Amino acid sequence: MSRLFLSTNENKRKVILYMLLDVFFIVFSLLAAICLWYGGTIPGLPGGVGKVIDTQIWNWFLYSSLFISPICILVYSIFHFYSNLWKYATIEDIFKIVLADTVVFILLYLIDGIFVSKLLLTTISKRMLLVAWIVDIILFVFSRSGYRFIKRLFINLEKIVSKKAGIKRVLVVGAGYAGYNVVRSISTAEKGYENRTSVLIVDDDPQKNNTQIMGVRVTHNIENIPRLAEEYNIDEIIVAIPSTTNKQLNRIMSFCSKTECVLKMIPPISDISDGGYHVLRDVDIADLLFREEIEIDTKSISDYLTGKTVLVTGGGGSIG
Known part of the structure; x- marks a missing residue:
């Protein structure tokens, strides 16, 4: 019963x-x-x-x-x-x-x-x-x-008012230090963060669910990004987890790419200079490959092919 x-x-x-x-x-x-x-x-x-x-x-x-x-x-x-x-x-x-x-x-x-x-x-x-x-x-x-x-x-x-004022509604992925910096930068309209408002923060840590960062609610989990983006009329998603692994980033991007939102991110920690946690960049195609990016050794290829006549098959495809 x-x-x-x-x-x-x-x-x-x-x-x-x-x-x-x-x-x-x-x-x-x-x-x-x-x-x-x-x-x-x-x-x-x-x-x-x-x-x-x-x-x-x-x-x-x-x-x-x-x-x-x-x-x-x-x-x-x-x-x-x-x-x-x-x-x-x-x-x-x-x-x-x-x-x-x-x-x-x-x-x-x-x-x-x-x-x-x-x-x-x-x-x-x-x-x-x-x-x-x-x-x-x-x-x-x-x-x-x-x-x-x-x-x-x-x-x-709020969406109508935001659109008329040209303000983007932002969903932040990551409730860590970088996520806090993004929310703070948006609230103070720092350079590169103008005309934005933080609507929601998404994090996979269940202990952070229903907490707040500077008045912005944190919710769980990453898999809900497509639904949350539609429910809250999100215009832009900012991925603020610079210390994440490539596998974790691929997982996040796989959910973000299911939305129609503009995607931005904080660069990986290896690319961040001192105090650079607030620097935004566009999501590169390499971030959406869902695998490690393959670096082509163009110099070795050039040395090998220089002075040779080459027949390329499949010239209509991207590899050709």
Whole structure:
């Protein structure tokens, strides 16, 4: 049964928070339905309906809340809502939410008809439950995915403003000393870093995940670069790991090359002079070969071919 609720121990706090939030939303939806049903007033307050009806309504609200809260948690757990990664929610997940909430309110309607109405000697309008159902779906969807849409809206607005101002949105690869220098250089608009803004830093070190460098969030990991570049509307990627090996650099470049971003990098540490951590250069074709660059000994070839007649085959190809 515990697998319905928790996927890992790390999620316990988040799951408990979601459960409490879901109970609050569904109870609030019942209260909102009562308020809307009685013309925007809360029964029992000035402007509300009579005392007899007030008592019946509030008793129904109390009993219904007690019944629907555990039902809500159970149904949502069966639908795996507490182990779902909502930041990747799709339209199918929205349909699942509607279906799950429909099950919850059908069960409430049945319980209301079998138990609550007999205890209170009263029944509540089906339309009131329909209103509560709609309100709860809206609250649930917003709590899981609303922040994502709002975040996306702000990113797009920032993108428009940045484009008009000619400012490039930069993703920095590497949360080490060189990465810090890149972010600092961008923030102070040093020569070569003008008209840029640091949006995100990507690093493979899981311990740096969700930390910050000068207010810029660090996220994990390198493999997510194509998705992050699209999600955050990145214009330029700066690879700031001068001490990396050729194999690691090839791996980084393989992900960066899947984007449509301009690629820049801090030169390898062997090419950096004193204090040269902030020097940017374009990515060379050799950085994209995904193997060690082969240095051609042109002098030896020249000495060997000088004075000879040479037949070259395959002249239409790049090697020829």
